Amino acid sequence: MQNKHFDIAVVGGGIVGLATAYQIQKAFPLLNLVVFEKEKELAFHQTGRNSGVIHSGLYYKNGSLKAKNCVEGRKELIEFAEENNVEYDVCGKIVVAVNPAEVERLEGLKINGEKNGLEDLVLLNPEEFIKIEPNVKGLKALWVPEAGIIDYKGITNKLAEKILAVNPNSKVLTGCEVLDYNDETINTSKGEFKVKHIIFCGGLFADRLATKDKVKLDMQIVGFRGDYYELSEQAKNKVNNLIYPVPNPEFPFLGVHFTRMTNGDIECGPNAVFTFKREGYNKTDFSLRDTLQALGFSGTWRLFINHWKFGLNEYKRAFSKSLFLKELQKMMPTLKIEDIVEGRSGVRAMALGSDGEVIDDFKIIKNKKNIHVLNAPSPAATACLAIGKQIMEEAKSHFNL
Numbered sequence: 001m002q003n004k005h006f007d008i009a010v011v012g013g014g015i016v017g018l019a020t021a022y023q024i025q026k027a028f029p030l031l032n033l034v035v036f037e038k039e040k041e042l043a044f045h046q047t048g049r050n051s052g053v054i055h056s057g058l059y060y061k062n063g064s065l066k067a068k069n070c071v072e073g074r075k076e077l078i079e080f081a082e083e084n085n086v087e088y089d090v091c092g093k094i095v096v097a098v099n100p101a102e103v104e105r106l107e108g109l110k111i112n113g114e115k116n117g118l119e120d121l122v123l124l125n126p127e128e129f130i131k132i133e134p135n136v137k138g139l140k141a142l143w144v145p146e147a148g149i150i151d152y153k154g155i156t157n158k159l160a161e162k163i164l165a166v167n168p169n170s171k172v173l174t175g176c177e178v179l180d181y182n183d184e185t186i187n188t189s190k191g192e193f194k195v196k197h198i199i200f201c202g203g204l205f206a207d208r209l210a211t212k213d214k215v216k217l218d219m220q221i222v223g224f225r226g227d228y229y230e231l232s233e234q235a236k237n238k239v240n241n242l243i244y245p246v247p248n249p250e251f252p253f254l255g256v257h258f259t260r261m262t263n264g265d266i267e268c269g270p271n272a273v274f275t276f277k278r279e280g281y282n283k284t285d286f287s288l289r290d291t292l293q294a295l296g297f298s299g300t301w302r303l304f305i306n307h308w309k310f311g312l313n314e315y316k317r318a319f320s321k322s323l324f325l326k327e328l329q330k331m332m333p334t335l336k337i338e339d340i341v342e343g344r345s346g347v348r349a350m351a352l353g354s355d356g357e358v359i360d361d362f363k364i365i366k367n368k369k370n371i372h373v374l375n376a377p378s379p380a381a382t383a384c385l386a387i388g389k390q391i392m393e394e395a396k397s398h399f400n401l
Contacts, residue, residue, distance in 0.1 A: 003169060006034040008395070009186055009195040011178050011209065013037025014047040015152055016376050017201035018159040018172075019388030025163045025170060027392055028401055033163065033170040034195070036188060038177035043156040045279060046203050047381060049346030051228075051259045051267060054078070054090065054148040055379035058113040058121075059247060065362045065390075067116045070379040073386030074146070080385060081150060084158045087262045090148035093242030094129055096138040096331045102246040103140050109246070110142055120145050135238045135332050147242055151262045152381050181213070183369060197399045198370040199391065204278045204349045210365075210372045219359055219374070220297045221349050223278040223290070226270025227318055228343035229328075231258075235339035239266045243331060251310055256327050267343055268328055273318045274304075274311065281345040283318065302356025351375040364391060366398045 010021045013035055021035050039045070054074055060067035081088045097106040110121050122143040124132075129141035160172040177189040186193045202209040207221045231239065243258040251272075259267045274294070277287035294300050304311060317323045322337060329335050351359040351374065363375035371394060373387075380387060395401060 003032070003171075004191065005032070005194045006171075007031040007196050008033050008399070009193065009198045010035045010201060011198060012201035012203060013039070013042040013156075013172070013174065014045060014201065014203055015043060015156045015159075015381050015384045016203075016373060016387055018042065018156050018163070019384035020199055020201060020373075020391045021170075021172075021388075022159045022163050023385065023388035023392040024395060025166045027396070029166050031401070032167065034193060035160070035163075035172045036176050036178050036186070037172070037174045038189075040175045042160060042172070042174060043153040046346065046349065047156055048153045049281070049344065050152065050378070050381055051257075051270070052149050052152060052261050053242065053259060053382075054088065054150050055382040056113065056118055056144050056146040057116045057379070058095070058109055058118060058144055058147075060116065060379070062112060062115040066360070066377070066379065066383070069362065069383035069386040069390070071117050073379075073383030076385040077150070077155070077382060078148075080158075081155065084162075086151055086154040086158055088148060088150035089262065090146065091241040091260070092132075092143060092145040093147040093244055094124070094132055094136065094141040094143055095244045095246055096129070096136055097140045097246050098138045098330050100139070105246050105249070106140055106142050113144070118144070118146055133240055133243055135334055136243055137333050138331060149242070149260060149262055155384070196369070197395070199395065200370065200372045201376070202373075203376070204347060206349065206372065206374050207351075210367070210374060213367055213370055213372065215365065215367050215372060217374075219351050219353050219363075220293070220299060221278070222294050222297070222300055222303075222352050223275040223280070223347045224272045224350050225275040225280065225318075225345055225347050226272055227283075227345045228267045228269035229321075229324060229340040230343040231266040231268065232339055232341055235335070236264070236266050238332065238335065238339070245331060251307065256324070258328075258332070268340060269324075269343070270346065271314050271317050271324070272348070273314050275347055278349075279347060281347065297352070297354070299352035299354045299356045303352060303358075306356055349375075349377075351377070362387065364394065366394065369399070371395060371398060
């Protein structure tokens with residue numbers, strides 16, 4: 001008979017949930033853990049639908065949890081991938097400035113990156129950066145050698161394997177949706193489980209899980225869909241590795257970029273458009289509950305009002321291949337309409353305050369016997385092992401382990 005009594009349950013089978021369970025299991029090998037994932041496979045949503053980039057820590061505010069966890073977590077992630085034969089490549093990237101204002105911001109990025117502990121950042125003139133990416137045009141570029149690409153789905157599945165190797169009595173359950181919970185019981189689609197503590201790593205549903213746990217929130221998760229194009233077979237040779245624009249500090253997105261994936265495909269994107277369904281990956285996907293909740297929140301409207309021009313342009317691009325191409329051509333003018341084909345989509349969980357401001361850093365709170373990861377924005381995948389270690393330390397204290 002299957003054991004249904006556990007010391008700690010982790011709700012959510014993305015990379016943050018599995019990294020958290022792994023770090024706790026490694027620190028406390030005798031504890032029996034259970035991970036619940038509602039989908040039939042791990043890393044099905046944000047983890048499996050991001051751009052697969054190992055972030056360096058270039059962009060994040062010095063002293064923030066994002067900066068600290070990204071730089072520390074990146075090193076741990078690469079070490080874990082190396083030890084466990086998960087595909088990765090620290091190939092480096094260039095960040096390209098295409099106008100004088102961006103050149104100034106690019107120089108600021110270099111300073112910020114160095115403050116965060118990045119090494120060997122180099123500003124390049126056009127004759128220098130075309131040796132790295134011959135098809136790129138711009139005024140200046142920043143070479144970031146510590147960025148790379150990785151198979152995050154592979155990392156997540158390997159974390160699950162390692163948990164069970166440490167303690168065969170622990171469980172990682174897929175196709176097991178959490179329906180309800182109280183102080184000691186979790187009701188799921190696979191029956192009732194007794195647990196002492198719960199750690200919620202619910203991603204796109206982090207706020208709802210917290211509300212159900214009677215947490216009073218001053219924020220809400222709002223979904224933004226990101227669509228990707230891929231370079232055609234004939235055009236793949238136009239990109240060697242990673243090519244990024246200089247981000248606009250007014251918007252919480254990095255802009256459309258070129259990414260070589262671990263399987264050799266080249267992705268271009270993503271854009272960022274409000275989605276009417278939190279886990280809706282098609283342009284016409286719709287959920288009445290998700291839509292009403294998002295549009296009934298004052299922060300959503302304040303975000304729309306503050307950034308209406310940006311939002312309108314993103315929507316236009318979502319439905320226009322030629323407009324998407326035009327954005328890509330800012331860095332690669334030789335790209336043609338036949339060079340790009342429609343690819344996959346992902347949805348990003350954006351945590352918004354009621355004032356419409358994006359909550360840009362990690363947000364982890366303790367409530368009674370439980371812990372909630374309310375916000376784990378990019379670079380959460382890169383930083384997963386560092387975040388997992390931080391949550392493990394909080395669990396050690398909060399749960400008296």
